[in-house]
Every structure is written in structure tokens, then in C-alpha cells.
Amino acid sequence: xxxxxxxxxxxxxxxxxxxxxxxxxxxxxERVLNACSNEGDLVCDFxxxxxxxxxxxxxxxxxxxxxxxxxxxxxxxxxxxxxxEVKPFLYQSIxxxxxxxxxxxxxxxHVGDLxxxxxxxxxxxxxxxxxxxxxxxxxxxxTRTLVMVDSPNRLTTAATIRxxxxxKASLLGGDWDKVVVLGWNFAFDISQAIQKYEASKVxxxxxxxxxxxxxxxxxxxxxxxxxSVRFSSLQYLVAKPLAVTPSGELDEIDVELENYVxxxxxxxxxxxxxxxxxxxxxxxxxxxxxxxxxxxxxYDGITFRSTWQDYRENIENDNDPLHCVYKTRLxxxxxxxxxxxxxxxxxxxxxxxxxxxxxxxSPAPTGEGSS
Numbered sequence: 001x002x003x004x005x006x007x008x009x010x011x012x013x014x015x016x017x018x019x020x021x022x023x024x025x026x027x028x029x030e031r032v033l034n035a036c037s038n039e040g041d042l043v044c045d046f047x048x049x050x051x052x053x054x055x056x057x058x059x060x061x062x063x064x065x066x067x068x069x070x071x072x073x074x075x076x077x078x079x080x081x082x083x084x085e086v087k088p089f090l091y092q093s094i095x096x097x098x099x100x101x102x103x104x105x106x107x108x109x110h111v112g113d114l115x116x117x118x119x120x121x122x123x124x125x126x127x128x129x130x131x132x133x134x135x136x137x138x139x140x141x142x143t144r145t146l147v148m149v150d151s152p153n154r155l156t157t158a159a160t161i162r163x164x165x166x167x168k169a170s171l172l173g174g175d176w177d178k179v180v181v182l183g184w185n186f187a188f189d190i191s192q193a194i195q196k197y198e199a200s201k202v203x204x205x206x207x208x209x210x211x212x213x214x215x216x217x218x219x220x221x222x223x224x225x226x227x228s229v230r231f232s233s234l235q236y237l238v239a240k241p242l243a244v245t246p247s248g249e250l251d252e253i254d255v256e257l258e259n260y261v262x263x264x265x266x267x268x269x270x271x272x273x274x275x276x277x278x279x280x281x282x283x284x285x286x287x288x289x290x291x292x293x294x295x296x297x298x299y300d301g302i303t304f305r306s307t308w309q310d311y312r313e314n315i316e317n318d319n320d321p322l323h324c325v326y327k328t329r330l331x332x333x334x335x336x337x338x339x340x341x342x343x344x345x346x347x348x349x350x351x352x353x354x355x356x357x358x359x360x361x362s363p364a365p366t367g368e369g370s371s
Contacts, residue, residue, distance in 0.1 A: 023049065024204050027058040037062055051077030058086045074346065075291060079311055087306060115149040117220055118182055118207060121229045122147060131172060132321040144177040145278065149207075156204070158185030158193035165200045182207050182231060191236035205231040235262045237293075237344050244358045251334050253358075255295055255342065256327035260286045262346065290324050292345045298333045299341035299355060306343075307332075 029052050037043055039061040045053035048066035052074065056354060057064040058081070068074060074091075081089060101368035112135030116126050124138035124147040148164045161181060168179040186206075187193075194204055209212070215223065219360045223229050238261070243254035262282060270278060281288060286289045294309035310324045318325050336359065343353045 012334050018162045024052050026052055026056050028186075029053050030060065033057060033060055033062060048077055049073055051080045055080055055084055055086075058084065072349070075349065079313070080344075082309055082311070090303070092249065098302070107146065111151045111153065114152070117215070118149045118211070119147060121211075121222070121223060122149075122180075122182060122231055127172075137167065137171065144175065146171065146176040146179040148181050149181060150181065150183040152184040152212075155185050156181065156190060157187040158190070158196070161190075161193045161197050163203055164202060165197050168200065168202075177201065178203060180205060184209075186234060189355070190234065192353060192355055194234070194236070204234050206234055207231060233261065235260070235346065235350050235352055237342065237354045239354050239356055242340055242356050242358040246334055247331070250331050251338075253297060253330045253340065254327065255330065255333060255356075257287055257290070257293070257342070257344075260290060260344065260346065261288065262289060262350070264347075287326055288323055289346045289348075290344050291347045291349075293324060293330070294329065294343050296341045296343075297330050297338065298335070299339040301339065301355075304319055304341055304343060304353075312347075 033043060033053075033056055037057075040063070042063045042065065042261065043053060043057040044064070045066045047363065048054065048068040051066060054064040054077065066077065068077070070340045078091060099354060115136045116138075117136040119126055122164040125141050126138045127133065136149045136151070138149075139145060140147065146164075146168055148167065150160055160183070164179045164181045168176045170175065180203045182205050184207050190204070194202065208231070214229065237257065238259040240256045240258045245254075290312075291313040292309065294306035296305045297307060298305070308330055310328070312324055313321045314324075316320055338358055340356045340358065341353060342356070343351065345351050
């Protein structure tokens with residue numbers, strides 16, 4: 001039977017070819033969208049892949065929503081949209097794998113039961129019911145270290161950190177030296193909360209993402225005996241203080257990345273040889289793990305609006321396709337004060353954010369009568 005669509009496969013050297021396994025020709029999606037929608041309609045693709053549907057919808061004047069469960073797909077789509085210079089779009093990460101895993105597990109039906117297990121694996125002792133009815137708290141024997149286990153059903157946020165700090169000051173009379181928060185899923189701005197409460201002696205650690213799988217396969221006692229469960233530090237981005245220079249009606253803002261702290265390599269699904277190489281990269285140039293970063297120079301604290309971005313393989317900002325640039329200069333309308341938000345995604349798909357505030361000197365007066 002002849003091909004009634006008469007659409008060729010993507011040429012191996014075509015600009016639209018991204019190397020994504022399930023990528024479809026743009027000509028195919030163009031025909032489908034022209035047949036099934038009108039300009040201004042909303043097009044949705046819930047298995048976005050390389051983003052072909054959304055890219056074609058944008059070109060044809062349609063609005064679009066696309067999503068994919070895979071982090072690599074999200075990275076591929078975002079690069080594609082930037083290269084196509086699409087209109088501003090909102091990117092949100094809403095996956096919650098631990099919540100689904102907890103819901104489907106058959107062993108731990110209550111969050112408190114799982115929290116007691118996590119406390120034991122961390123090396124903490126639970127409080128007795130007489131001491132507190134909150135089963136998410138424990139302590140390290142022989143120390144004044146309080147430990148709090150957050151729920152897999154929610155994000156660890158600034159409110160979580162505040163709760164831990166309040167417990168440190170009040171639980172069983174207070175007088176705790178420090179509090180350790182063990183979390184499953186984290187709000188993208190958690191690093192700001194950690195910095196805010198830094199003086200309160202709070203440490204935030206990541207519960208291994210595959211812990212429920214390990215418990216199902218090995219059991220609690222085996223994990224305790226072989227000490228194979230490791231709680232790692234949270235990944236976060238560090239930027240240098242902003243340098244803002246007024247220039248007439250504009251401000252020049254120098255934005256520069258300073259450091260990137262990744263989750264421990266033990267929590268990355270790599271074999272031992274690759275973990276060793278990753279550790280070497282972390283020691284030599286941790287910023288080289290940044291896959292993509294972008295800047296909102298007028299962040300309102302709610303919605304991130306990217307006005308500048310760079311990513312690996314982009315050579316417009318430099319001639320190096322293997323690394324992002326680490327600094328840039330923006331020219332934006334003058335403001336006496338502003339918040340600049342920087343977002344980054346690493347090569348493993350982990351996202352982090354940092355917000356820097358600045359006060360800008362007023363521009364020097366110009367024109368007649370100025371000196």
C-alpha cells in the first residue's frame with residue numbers, strides 16, 4: 001500500500017534532527033496541526049519527547065503545553081525552544097517519584113513508620129511516645145543533635161526548615177546544638193532557605209532516591225548491617241555578588257557563577273568507574289556539570305521570566321560547545337533596587353536556583369548644568 005502521507009524521514013544531516021530516538025518529522029506534525037487546529041488554539045502533547053509538537057505549534061501560531069516524565073527530554077525540548085526563539089514560556093518541574101513509590105509500597109503504610117526506619121538508617125534513635133507524639137523526630141545518641149525526617153508526600157521547603165529550627169529551640173526543653181533535616185523532595189529555592197537559617201545550625205541532607213527500592217529488595221536489617229545507605233548534601237548553586245553599573249537610563253549587571261555543589265556521586269546512577277571520574281570533575285571544575293542556566297534580572301519572587309540563557313553546545317556566547325559560559329553582562333532598564341534570579345540545570349537534570357539582591361547607584365546626571 002502506498003504511503004498516503006508521503007512524508008520522508010528526517011534527513012540525517014537536517015537541522016531539525018536532534019538525535020532523539022522517537023523524534024518525528026516536523027512536516028508530519030505540521031500536517032496534523034493544520035488539519036486539527038486553528039491559529040490561536042491550544043495544542044497539548046503529554047509525551048513531549050524532543051518537543052516537535054510544541055515547536056511546530058509555535059511556528060504555526062498555536063499556543064501549546066508539553067510535558068515528559070524524562071529529564072533528558074525536558075532538557076532537549078528547552079534547548080530546542082531557545083534555538084527556535086519561541087515566545088517566553090514557563091518551565092515547571094512537578095514530578096514526585098518518591099510520593100508514587102511510597103503510595104505503591106506494601107510494607108510502610110504510614111509516614112511515621114517510614115520515618116522511624118529512616119532515622120535508624122541515619123543512625124538516630126526515635127523518641128518515645130512519652131517524649132513526643134511526632135514520630136518524625138529523633139536524636140543522635142550521646143550528642144545534642146536533633147534529627148527530623150520529612151514526609152515523602154511533600155516537598156521540603158522553607159517552612160520545613162523553619163519547623164526544624166523551632167523544634168531545635170523548644171522540643172524537650174530545647175538546648176539542641178544542631179538539627180539535621182532529612183528530605184526526599186525539595187523546593188527549587190531550598191538553598192535560599194538553608195542560607196537564611198544558616199546561623200541556626202541546620203543541616204539539610206538528601207534521603208537516597210532509591211531507598212524504598214532498596215528496602216523492598218534487601219530489607220531494613222541488611223541495610224543496617226552493610227551500611228550501604230548514604231545521606232548526601234543537597235545540590236546548590238553559588239553566584240558571586242552582583243556588580244551593577246548605571247549607564248544613563250540603563251544598568252549594566254555582571255552576573256557570574258562561582259560554584260556548583262552536586263549531590264554526592266553515591267546518589268547518581270553510575271558505575272564505580274564513572275563515579276570516580278565524576279568525583280574528579282567535581283574537584284577540578286564543578287561548574288562544568290552545568291547543562292543550562294538562565295537569568296531573570298527582575299525576579300518578582302513568584303514567576304521566573306528568563307531574559308538570558310546559555311547551555312552546552314551553544315557557541316553564540318563562546319566557541320566552546322562542551323561548556324556553558326560562567327559569566328555574562330546584561331543591560332537592563334535602571335532600577336534603584338532589584339532581585340536577580342539565576343536558575344541552573346545540571347547534566348543529570350537536577351535544578352537549582354539562587355537569588356541575588358542589589359542596590360544600584362543612581363545614574364549620574366547628564367545634559368546642561370551637569371558637572
